[in-house]
Amino acid sequence: MVCSRCKTRPVIKLPNSAVSLCKSCFIKYFEKKVRRTIREYNMITKGEVIAVGVSGGKDSLTTLHILNQIVKQQRTTKILAIAINEGIHGYRDKTLDNAVKYCDKNGIKLHIYSFEEEFGYSLDKAIKKLKLNPCSICGVFRRYLLNQKAKELKVDKLATGHNLDDEAQSIIMNFFKNSTETSARLGPVTGIKLDKGFIQRVKPLYFLTEKEVMTYAFLKGLNEELNECPYATESLRNDVKEMLNEFNIKYPATKYSVINSFLDILPLLKEKYKNNKLKYCKYCGEPASNETCQACEYVGMLK
Numbered sequence: 001m002v003c004s005r006c007k008t009r010p011v012i013k014l015p016n017s018a019v020s021l022c023k024s025c026f027i028k029y030f031e032k033k034v035r036r037t038i039r040e041y042n043m044i045t046k047g048e049v050i051a052v053g054v055s056g057g058k059d060s061l062t063t064l065h066i067l068n069q070i071v072k073q074q075r076t077t078k079i080l081a082i083a084i085n086e087g088i089h090g091y092r093d094k095t096l097d098n099a100v101k102y103c104d105k106n107g108i109k110l111h112i113y114s115f116e117e118e119f120g121y122s123l124d125k126a127i128k129k130l131k132l133n134p135c136s137i138c139g140v141f142r143r144y145l146l147n148q149k150a151k152e153l154k155v156d157k158l159a160t161g162h163n164l165d166d167e168a169q170s171i172i173m174n175f176f177k178n179s180t181e182t183s184a185r186l187g188p189v190t191g192i193k194l195d196k197g198f199i200q201r202v203k204p205l206y207f208l209t210e211k212e213v214m215t216y217a218f219l220k221g222l223n224e225e226l227n228e229c230p231y232a233t234e235s236l237r238n239d240v241k242e243m244l245n246e247f248n249i250k251y252p253a254t255k256y257s258v259i260n261s262f263l264d265i266l267p268l269l270k271e272k273y274k275n276n277k278l279k280y281c282k283y284c285g286e287p288a289s290n291e292t293c294q295a296c297e298y299v300g301m302l303k
Contacts, residue, residue: 082146164207166210167203195287
């Protein structure tokens with residue numbers, strides 16, 4: 001087997017394709033695809049301040065790395081990083097160390113916030129008291145802090161490391177839970193409409209699979225360790241992930257089909273829910289589905 005472009009030794013066979021690429025050709029392919037996604041969905045405008053949500057894992061560091069390359073070329077655009085320390089013993093400290101090292105090396109300002117400081121409890125402690133699914137608590141608190149802190153830092157957009165696998169899982173999860181309004185907020189650029197309460201999120205890795213991101217991160221030396229959250233196996237997402245992976249083995253285009261069919265109906269979903277009024281939490285003022293946001297409800301339960 002040789003590289004489909006330059007006939008040298010390949011490092012990867014692209015998913016759902018007969019194409020194999022060597023290290024150099026794959027990196028060019030990967031970065032070109034990210035840049036095309038950013039351009040087609042207007043993810044970055046010159047003069048903006050872009051925050052990247054980083055965990056220190058392969059997806060977030062890859063996103064930060066490529067956006068940093070683009071920002072250096074534009075000069076007028078600024079970039080910073082936001083990390084959330086959930087307080088997961090033996091896991092988050094290791095990945096945050098990767099983020100700190102990368103940001104220090106590249107001169108990127110990194111802002112770190114923790115569940116312990118903001119809510120009074122680490123995730124490990126909150127789980128013991130609330131007896132709820134760890135991913136439910138973590139997801140609510142993480143989204144809350146990322147949005148709140150991004151507003152405080154006065155950024156224009158928040159870039160996340162969600163890849164094609166992540167999005168396909170979210171689409172199926174919302175389908176299983178009959179959460180069509182939540183699905184309407186998905187896509188390469190999130191949200192149904194612009195609102196001062198939300199910092200718009202963008203996903204530069206949207207059309208790249210987890211395998212491709214993992215390969216790129218390894219080849220670029222961004223993350224050589226595969227660290228997985230110890231709570232991941234307890235989530236619905238993990239079950240959906242395993243299901244999609246099994247389907248994808250039998251029917252290799254499954255994940256692409258989920259994404260492409262969803263993007264076809266996404267404009268209809270946004271149109272359906274565009275007039276729904278957003279509420280704001282009576283305690284913290286953050287966007288909420290009810291009078292009290294889920295984060296404040298959890299904090300109340302913890303106290």
